[in-house]
Amino acid sequence: MFTVFIDQFWQLTISGIALGFIYVLIALGYTMVYGVLRMINFANSEIFMWGTFGAIVASRDLFRYNQTTEPATGGKLALVLFIQLFAAMAFAAVVSVIVELAAYRRLRARGTNRLATLISAIGMSMVLSETMRLMTDSRPVGSPRILEKVILTEVWGAQIRLDTLITIVAAGAIFIILERFVKLSRMGKAIRAVSMNEDAAKLMGINLNRVITVTFLVGGLATGAAGFFYVTVYEYTKFNIGFTMGLAAFTAAVVGGIGNIRGAFFGGVFLGLAEVYASAILGTQWKAVTIFIVLVLVLLFKPNGLFGEAVQQTRA
Amino acid sequence: MNKKIKASAAIVAAFALSLGAFAATSASAATKTYTLAYQGPLSGGEASTGIDEQNGVKYAIKVFEAANPGYKINLVSVDDEGDPAVASKVAPGVGTNRKIIGLVGPAYSGATIASLPYYKAGNLTVISPSATRVSLTDPKSATVKSDYGRPIFHRVVATDDKQGPALAKFAIKGLTAPKVFVFDDQSSYAVPLRGYVEAALKKIVGASIVGSGDSVPNTTTDFSPTIAKIKTAGATVVIYTGYYSQAAVFIKQLRDSGSTAVFAGGDGVFNQEFAKLAGKSGENARLTGVAGLSDVDPKLEADFKAKMGVSSGVYAVESIDAANIFLSGILNGKTTRAAINKWVKSYSGKGLGGTSLKFNQHGDISEGGFAGFLVTGGKLVNQGAVV
Structure with missing residues (x-):
């Protein structure tokens, strides 16, 4: 039972971390919106899915890569990957802001309760995934291979592959940039102020709607970046991938303490590793079961998640 | 959540299709018009298999209509995405649509199990070109109540x-x-x-x-x-x-x-x-x-391409064979569900690949590999x- 786990420990760990970093970025989308609005943006999973399509559209339609094209090299490789990343982030950010403007802002303006917004989020999630389903005829879309998956080196028997390395380094960098943005920038301070106390923030002259829009934008950028890494590693997307990935990332956000950006980081990595380890030890059929047992246990002993909310809720 | 929406969209689609079939039936009076159905994944990740099979059925109908002027066969496309959850949503509409006298499919075993209760209730005979799960024709299986397809399930493919x-x-x-x-x-x-x-x-x-x-x-x-x-x-x-x-x-x-x-x-x-x-x-x-149409007869493949505009795909031979069994029944005046069922049960003939097509009491053919x-x-x- 444990032979695979022991034998392939480092390989599994690297795969788990790479998967975890994708979760981290999606979890960031959930956690930032929750921090500001105290609402779970269920549409975030579909924003991720749209991001994956953004990355594929860039390589396939802009650079005309197809399944038989040779992978790019050198400067071209960097350019294509960068444009793909940009496209995925832009796609997702635009969708995210549209969701906020079309579905949530009007409800807020009318002073509806959070439950109505929550239902509206579920509705948006369906609209987004069904639209993509119709556009793609429910078929999976394969991504052309842009990056040759070279095995760079082996450490303790684990392969360090180029795509895994890029995912870990770049996703880590994007996470740090966004985290610093929220921590240090003027807008970031405004976001945190709204998250602490909305009324007081308003009294201080903070434009609430602007803060919320920026939050959705930043959350969308992070989620879109996750879409890019997903496409680079798995070279595949489909209208319904958002559900599984989104649920996992949401779980990661809750494990880490929803509303807490660093919590999203540790939650994401934790979940990536837990999934891979559980699949290796117990069999992939036990993956989901294990994860949700862990989630229940965490919430039983630490109801606010491992890292708790960054800010104690000040509202009633 | 996603599944539900998907399923309801599929119901609407099936309903619209059956209406379409109905409209077409009442339009022409001089020709004898009958309706068959094909069920399989026509969209989704597995769509390619379903589209290949449905093309086989369409080809068989084209050949039949050309050889028998005065007959018009409508084909209702039933899209189950190869997914049991979708199949259980579209099958009730197909089961109660009495215009449909026979169904080629379902393509996948899981979707077949989900559809069977509705087709049994409506006595709709089905011949699957590709559902290979053993329990569908095995009266001794552990899940016999839900899986065993007698008397309506038949298949022209060998089992797992x-x-x-x-x-x-x-x-x-x-x-x-x-x-x-x-x-x-x-x-x-x-x-x-x-x-x-x-x-x-x-x-x-x-x-x-x-x-x-x-x-x-x-x-x-x-x-x-x-x-x-x-x-x-x-x-x-x-x-x-x-x-x-x-x-x-x-x-x-x-x-x-x-x-x-x-x-x-x-x-x-x-x-x-x-x-x-x-x-x-x-x-x-x-x-x-299974062997493709071009393996069986290159001339047939050329004719298929000329008539359909595309090359034949997987399970083409089986799909054509299954459709032909229904079509020969129609030609012999078996145009109700009950009559077609009797016809299929007692059918004996040769398939395109030379396989003997004769169903045993469980709905299996003896040959095929x-x-x-x-x-x-x-x-x-x-x-x-x-x-």
């Missing part, structure tokens, strides 16, 4: 208790002391097939099953734990029982991990799309499937029957 040994043999052909790792996609087709493959492997001298296998949900995209298991087990052959869209995702990751183990799959992976989606990684994959295919240059190349 024959495919399992064929897949096992073909996967390890030419290898000395192969170490085989077997895993499935948890579907009602794949799990029993894996059982037959493993049972067959145990009987082959020199071959060994390594590792504990795996059972991977069909929504999985990260196969790294499965690949870790394959490596730990030191497998030289990997057999996957599941469908082609997942198989393509998996094989890419296996090859990227540096593994050169032989990859083999059953008729669920047997589709041109597999080679396309998997690209270079799919080369030399060994698949079990599986051939081995090798992915070569992005194409599925027939290596002949596996014996």
Whole structure:
């Protein structure tokens, strides 16, 4: 039972971390919106899915890569990957802001309760995934291979592959940039102020709607970046991938303490590793079961998640 | 949530289609118009299989109409996406649409099980070109109440208790002391097939099953734990029982991990799309499937292409055979569900490939087997029957 786990420990760990970093970025989308609005943006999973399509559209339609094209090299490789990343982030950010403007802002303006917004989020999630389903005829879309998956080196028997390395380094960098943005920038301070106390923030002259829009934008950028890494590693997307990935990332956000950006980081990595380890030890059929047992246990002993909310809720 | 929306969209689609069929029926009075249906995945990840089969049915109808002026056959397309959850939503409408007198399909075993209760209730005879799960025609299976299709289920394809040994043999052909790792996609087709493959492997001298296998949900995209298991087990052959869209995702990751183990799959992976989606990684994959139209008769294939505008795909022969059984019934005046059922039960004839088509009391034909295919240059190349 444990032979695979022991034998392939480092390989599994690297795969788990790479998967975890994708979760981290999606979890960031959930956690930032929750921090500001105290609402779970269920549409975030579909924003991720749209991001994956953004990355594929860039390589396939802009650079005309197809399944038989040779992978790019050198400067071209960097350019294509960068444009793909940009496209995925832009796609997702635009969708995210549209969701906020079309579905949530009007409800807020009318002073509806959070439950109505929550239902509206579920509705948006369906609209987004069904639209993509119709556009793609429910078929999976394969991504052309842009990056040759070279095995760079082996450490303790684990392969360090180029795509895994890029995912870990770049996703880590994007996470740090966004985290610093929220921590240090003027807008970031405004976001945190709204998250602490909305009324007081308003009294201080903070434009609430602007803060919320920026939050959705930043959350969308992070989620879109996750879409890019997903496409680079798995070279595949489909209208319904958002559900599984989104649920996992949401779980990661809750494990880490929803509303807490660093919590999203540790939650994401934790979940990536837990999934891979559980699949290796117990069999992939036990993956989901294990994860949700862990989630229940965490919430039983630490109801606010491992890292708790960054800010104690000040509202009633 | 997604599933529900998908299903309701499918209901609407089926309803609209049945209305369309109705309108077309009442339009022409001089010609005799009858309605058949095809059920399989026409959209979704497995759509390629369904579209291939439906083209076979359409071709059979075209040939029939040309040979028998005065007959008009409408075809209702029933899209179940190969998914039991969708099938159970579209099947009730098909079961109660009395215009439909016979149905070719369902293509997939899981979708068949989900549809059966509605077709039994409506006494709608079905002939599947590709559902291979054994329990559909096995009165002794553990799940006989839900799976056993008598009296309405028939199939013109061999069953997985024959495919399992064929897949096992073909996967390890030419290898000395192969170490085989077997895993499935948890579907009602794949799990029993894996059982037959493993049972067959145990009987082959020199071959060994390594590792504990795996059972991977069909929504999985990260196969790294499965690949870790394959490596730990030191497998030289990997057999996957599941469908082609997942198989393509998996094989890419296996090859990227540096593994050169032989990859083999059953008729669920047997589709041109597999080679396309998997690209270079799919080369030399060994698949079990059924002979295509061009294997049976190149002239027929040329005629198919001329009439349909596309080459025939997987299960073309079986789909045409199944449609022909219904069409000959219509020609003999069997135009109600009850009459068609009797006709099919007592039918005896030869299929395009020379197989004798005569159903036993459970709905199976006695002949038929599986051939081995090798992915070569992005194409599925027939290596002949596996014996």
